[in-house]
Structures are given as structure tokens and as C-alpha cells.
Amino acid sequence: MKNLTVRNVLVAALVIFLGLVPVIAQMTGNTFLMTLFTRIVILAIAAVSLNLIMGFGGMVSFGHAAYLGIGGYAVGILAYEGIGSGFIQWPVALLACAVFALITGALSLRTRGVYFIMITLAFAQMIYYVGVSLDRYGADDGLTIYKRSDFAGLINLSDRTTFYYVCFVCLMATCYLVYRLVNSRFGMVIQGARSNLRRMRAIGFPTYRYQLTCFVIAGMLCGLSGILLANQTDFVSPAVMHWTRSGDLIVMAVLGGMGSVLGPVIGAVALLVLEEWLPHLISIVGEFVTGHPVGAAKEYWALILGPMLLLVVLFARGGIDGVLEKIRRD
Amino acid sequence: MTDALLKIDGVTKRFGGILASDNINLSIPAGELHAIIGPNGAGKTTLITQLTGEITPTSGTVAFAGEDITALPTYMRSLKGLARSFQITSLFMDFTAIDNVALAVQAHAGNSFQFWKKARDERELREPARAALERVGLSHKADTIVSNMSHGEHRQLEIAMALATKPRMLLLDEPMAGMGPEESARLVKTLLELKRQYTILLVEHDMDAVFALADRISVLVYGRVIATGLPDEIRANADVRQAYLGEQEAVTTQVTHHG
Numbered sequence: 001m002k003n004l005t006v007r008n009v010l011v012a013a014l015v016i017f018l019g020l021v022p023v024i025a026q027m028t029g030n031t032f033l034m035t036l037f038t039r040i041v042i043l044a045i046a047a048v049s050l051n052l053i054m055g056f057g058g059m060v061s062f063g064h065a066a067y068l069g070i071g072g073y074a075v076g077i078l079a080y081e082g083i084g085s086g087f088i089q090w091p092v093a094l095l096a097c098a099v100f101a102l103i104t105g106a107l108s109l110r111t112r113g114v115y116f117i118m119i120t121l122a123f124a125q126m127i128y129y130v131g132v133s134l135d136r137y138g139a140d141d142g143l144t145i146y147k148r149s150d151f152a153g154l155i156n157l158s159d160r161t162t163f164y165y166v167c168f169v170c171l172m173a174t175c176y177l178v179y180r181l182v183n184s185r186f187g188m189v190i191q192g193a194r195s196n197l198r199r200m201r202a203i204g205f206p207t208y209r210y211q212l213t214c215f216v217i218a219g220m221l222c223g224l225s226g227i228l229l230a231n232q233t234d235f236v237s238p239a240v241m242h243w244t245r246s247g248d249l250i251v252m253a254v255l256g257g258m259g260s261v262l263g264p265v266i267g268a269v270a271l272l273v274l275e276e277w278l279p280h281l282i283s284i285v286g287e288f289v290t291g292h293p294v295g296a297a298k299e300y301w302a303l304i305l306g307p308m309l310l311l312v313v314l315f316a317r318g319g320i321d322g323v324l325e326k327i328r329r330d
Numbered sequence: 331m332t333d334a335l336l337k338i339d340g341v342t343k344r345f346g347g348i349l350a351s352d353n354i355n356l357s358i359p360a361g362e363l364h365a366i367i368g369p370n371g372a373g374k375t376t377l378i379t380q381l382t383g384e385i386t387p388t389s390g391t392v393a394f395a396g397e398d399i400t401a402l403p404t405y406m407r408s409l410k411g412l413a414r415s416f417q418i419t420s421l422f423m424d425f426t427a428i429d430n431v432a433l434a435v436q437a438h439a440g441n442s443f444q445f446w447k448k449a450r451d452e453r454e455l456r457e458p459a460r461a462a463l464e465r466v467g468l469s470h471k472a473d474t475i476v477s478n479m480s481h482g483e484h485r486q487l488e489i490a491m492a493l494a495t496k497p498r499m500l501l502l503d504e505p506m507a508g509m510g511p512e513e514s515a516r517l518v519k520t521l522l523e524l525k526r527q528y529t530i531l532l533v534e535h536d537m538d539a540v541f542a543l544a545d546r547i548s549v550l551v552y553g554r555v556i557a558t559g560l561p562d563e564i565r566a567n568a569d570v571r572q573a574y575l576g577e578q579e580a581v582t583t584q585v586t587h588h589g
Contacts, residue, residue, distance in 0.1 A: 180445065180446050180448075181445055183448045183449060183450065184444055184445050184446055184447055184448065184449055185436055185442040185443075185444040185447070185449045185452075185455075186442055186443060186444055186445050187445075187449070188429075188432075188433055188436060188442070188449045189433075189436075189442045191422075191425075192422055192425075192433050195422040195423065195424055195425065196420060196421065196422050196423075198384075198420060199416075199420045199421065199422065200405075200433075200437075201384075201403075201404040201405050201408075202382060202404060202405075202408060202413075202414055202416070202420075203408055203413075203433065203434040203437045203491060203494075203495055204405045204406075204408030204409045204434075204437035204438055204495055205405055205437050205442070206403070206405045207405075210442065210443075213443070
């Protein structure tokens, strides 16, 4: 069984665990686990979509969170204006993301390297300030969504378990779609363009149109994540589009591993779980060492997370997934 | 010369005050192996990149198979049958050898907006790729990641990729660069065979190889073609000896020795 590697077993275990989160939450009565993992699964979709352009396509976008906002605002604004049907909200949201990706991608993809990073960041900042200036829809304070997307009684998104599984299925579908994409002819072109753009042109590929298509697909997939996020929090604000959010998505992909489709899923779980549990860990360890509650010290969890990220980038260039992959070879 | 496959007409390229290509006229009929020699900095690679479309001439035209291609983008020239290998190895280093060649095949097998079927399972792509690797003697390395291959193998792979694009003409930019004598000899053999099937423009420093392969030779000095002719004529040309061969006594004797 050449597929039975340490990496594959662990990844399968992770996927099974994600599939069982509602059951575990029910058994342990831990509702916070549900909230946390719904969020993780949703942001994993965004990280996987970013990795399609960044890891496979070599297009390092520093503005990917813009699509979280566009997807979210499309849902929020339509709900606010009285259009509650998911059959309208979701396609409109995805279409808005596609249009934004098409326009910004068409311009960004004329640049390379650092300039590409900067121009994607600039576009995301632009849309961030558009959000801030939307007075009718809450501006800075954001927009509360009073009713989740309505699917005519077919699916009830207000039910926590149902909603979790909708997100989980969306994540699995996204991963499978990206997997098929990167191994298709289209995916070979995308990866070839990452590896050696000049050579791609010399052997006869008009690379631009393929990269742009890929950029639009990734934008729409991230838009899906934005739709779900707005539905989970019943709220959307410019904060979801802040550039630090784009940075979080990059960290997820780099931490988990950019070389595989599922790497960013691992990264999303690792980052968000650490973010959640490091503060607790600090207070427990701090109290144990000093003998009294350490209080504010737990605010410094980033001091631990930062060096961990550094170590991954320096010593494990394939991310967590890359490290697991290596175990097989030894 | 209307039957020329590649016709370069008055091509001039200026970089600021420097004339990298100075009114170059060349006409290469189908079936010929035409070599371009010249000292370092003579503008050989500049000429090649104008033929592939990576830079546009300041003035002059390039025609391929009777069609003016001066303004065509690089990928269109490849699709029309003008293939090139790079002087400095330019491959997909993180792919396997066969993936590299299969990608070249794919470029010429319709558009690549195919999102679902696994490209690595398509015989339509893999088989021609295998054949091209076979042709340059690399089939035993098909599944090796390119970054783990030797320099000589990289040079062979460069040619396999050019072949895989089903070209009508090959532009080979110093294919022997950095090769040992044994590897060079093997590549000369491969090129002798390819020469029967393709029109070739060969830029090369290795004089043994050039005189063994070329039907005609052009000498480029400071961006100008100072002579074009049969190998014997070039060897005997006084200007050439002074401007180029004369600079390197060793090469001169080697060349004379050949004649």
C-alpha cells in the first residue's frame, strides 16, 4: 500500500475529525468547539483558494481577504434590502467576486513579484475603504444580518449542525475542485507559469489568459468563504477585508504547506487552534510557574506564535504538510 | 530568395547608444543548417531574441514561411513552428523531465482550458513526449525531477522540448554551452540527425561543432554580419580571420587544421 503513509493517515484523520466535530461537540456539550471549528472550516476554504493562485500559480496575492468582504457584503446588503433568498444572494455574491477578480487581476497580472503583491494589496485596501464609506450599510461599524440565507426550506442554515455540514461540504468540494484543476491541462499551465514564465511563452503558451482565469476562480472560491462567514457571524464589516486578514490567509497556506491542496486546511486548523489555545496555555503555565494568576500575560500569545512561524518558514519550507511528507521517505 | 523559410531583413536594434543589431540581412532556405558565430558580445543572443519575439527590432522585418512575424508575440511564433532552445538552461526545474516535454506538447495540442481530466494520464500528451525524450537519448530519465539532472542532460532536455513543439525550424542558442567534450560529441551526432529533418539556426562557440554541422555560416561582429558563406569560404575570409578568428590563435590553427 504505497498510499498508506504517515502523512496520508494523519490527513485522513484530520478530515474525519472535521467531519465528526458536531458529534464530538454534542457528546462533550462543548458548543464553543462548534463555533471555533465552523470558523476554521470556513477560513480553510479561503486559504485553499488562495493557495490555488499562490502555491500552484506563483501569484502571491496580498489582497485575498477582499473576497471575504465582497462575498459577505453581497449577502449582507441583499438581506438588508429584503432579498433573503440564498438562491439569489449566493450567485450574486460569487458573480461580484468574479467581476472584481477579473478587473483587478487583469491589471495586477501585468506586473510580477513584489509589484504584484503590492498592487493586489492596493486593490484590497481600496475595497476596504469602500466598505468603510458605505454609510447606508453601517460603514465602520458593519452591518448586522438578521436572517441567514434562506433556501426555501430545503436547508436551514440557522441550525448549527446543518450549517456546519454545509461549510464542511463546501470545503471538501473546494478541495476536490482545486485538486482536479491543478492536475488538469489547465493546472499544468498554471504550474508551468509559476516555474518558468519565459519558457512557457517560448513553447507557445499565452500564459496571461490562463493566469487570469485562475485568479478569477480563486476569487470566487474565496467569495464562497465570505458568504459562509457572514452567515456564521450574522454580521459583516470592513474588518473582514483588512489587510491583516489577507496576511492571516497567507500564513495559513505557508504554515500548512503550499505544495499540496490540503496543506492550507492543515494550516488553517493549526493557526486558529493555536490562536485560541495559546492564551489558555500561557495562563496555565504562567500560574504554575509563578504561583499566582498571570492575567494579562496571556495577551502575549503572539510572542510564541511568531517564532513558531519563523521556524516553519526557515526550516520546513513545505510547511507542516511538507514535514509529514518527508517522514515517509526516511 | 522567395523560398527562404526565415528571412531577416534590415533588422536593427538600438539600446540607447549601443547598436546591438546593425542592419542584419539573412535568408535561410528550408533544410539548411545555418550557423552564426561571433565573439562574445557580438549580439548573437540579441538577434535570437528578436527572432523569438522577446524583444522587438527598432527597425527591419522578420518573415517566417513568407509571413511577416515582426510584431507577433512569442507564443504565436512558437505556434507557427519556430522553436528555440535557451543558451542558459531554462526549464521547469521542479517538474520531471517528461512533464517538461509533455507541457511543450500540450502547448501545441489545442487550448488548455480543460479543467477536469488529469493531464498526466493523457496518452495524447505523454506519448509524443516520450518520443522526443527518446530522440535526444533521455528516455531513461523520464521520471527524474529536472533539478536532479546533470547539466548535459539539461541541454538535451532543452532540445527535446523544442522538438516536442512540432517545429518547422529550430533556433538553437549555444546548445553545447558548458558541455564536456564527450557530451558535445554526442550532441553533434544528435544534431546531425535532426539536421535532416529540420531547418536549423545554430548559434555556437564550439568551432569543431560549427564546422562539422553547418551548411553555411554567418559571422557577427559588433552587431553586424561581416560575412556569410560556406564553411570553407568563411575559413578563408580575411576579414573574418582578422575580426574574429585572428583574436584567438588557438582557434585559428584549429580551424585551419580542419580544412
